[in-house]
Amino acid sequence: MSNEAINKSITDIREEISDEELKSLTVAIKTRYGIDFTNYEVKSLKRGIARLITKYNLGSLIGLWSKILKDREFLIGCIDDLLVNLTEMFRNPEIWEKIRADLMEQYKNKSTIKIWHAGCSTGEEIYTMAIVLSQAGLYGRADVTATDLSSAAMAKAMEGNYSSFLWKKYLGAFKQYFPGGKPEDFFEIAEDHVKVKESLKKNISFKKHNLVQDPMNKKFDVIFCRNVMIYFDEVLKMKVLNLFYNCLEPGGYLIIGYYDMLPEQSKELYNLYDPKTRIYVRK
Ligand SMILES: C[S@@+](CC[C@H](N)C(=O)[O-])C[C@H]1O[C@@H](n2cnc3c(N)ncnc32)[C@H](O)[C@@H]1O
Secondary structure (H helix, E strand, O other): OOHHHHHHHHHHHHHHOOHHHHHHHHHHHHHHHOOOOOOEOHHHHHHHHHHHHHHOOOOOHHHHHHHHHHOHHHHHHHHHHHOOOOOOOOOOHHHHHHHHHHHHHHOOOOOOEEEEEEOOOOOHHHHHHHHHHHHOOOHHHEEEEEEEOOHHHHHHHHHOEEEHHHHHHHHHHHHHHOOOOOHHHOEEEOOOEEEEOHHHOOOEEEEEOOOOOOOOOOOEEEEEEOOOHHHEOHHHHHHHHHHHHHHEEEEEEEEEOOOOOOOHHHHHOEEEEEOOOOEEEEO
């Protein structure tokens, strides 16, 4: 099948799935396996499900339903298809400029800077922040926790190995942020790929973590959760925002994505620090 035909098939299948069918499937998965997709945003979840039906040639939601409920391993393998892993280095450059100008300045005399990348995907955001910290001379004091629900994305994040195709784009962004910087200080550059140096990984602990269900027993100065909550409904967003509230030091920063919309109720927990870069401060 051509890519065009695959996309058409995914769109057609997605349109056939009703909200009630989606709800019953997610409730059944939650009841049987304890994995909770019940409050995910409907449109992107339906698209993920349609992607799975097409990929495994299961015909319809009923085919997927019976496969998932019989075969736990199959479901575990499907989780990555249900999630969206898009990310890049120095995504939204003005955020990193703001972090350099304000946060690095505030933290320059702090002995430890605790950072959580929640929903870190394949690691580009973590290594961007690690470069920002290094450039400010603060990486040695950073204590970084990087988490995601997707095992495949986490494995890539830990490896920090990116194709030369991606690198072309990332190098431009690196030079824009850090004109005098030498990429070879941070990356081992080979012909067909680049690998993040071990020196840039040493303060990072990686952990598989489900924001919807898993506890986090640590306090942080900064939490990044960019482009993750776009896939959550309002109930789930508030649940996660409460978790972040309990994990942030008073006055700590929450950095969200450009298209993340926070519920009205979140104003009780956070003040907007900078509207342009979507940085919030815990009350
Ligand atoms: C679009 S990526 C964002 C990556 C990065 N934060 C950025 O903005 O460049 C969204 C990530 O959220 C993760 N995710 C989705 N639901 C999650 C959950 N319940 N717990 C933890 N991570 C989740 C996905 O696996 C994916 O890697």
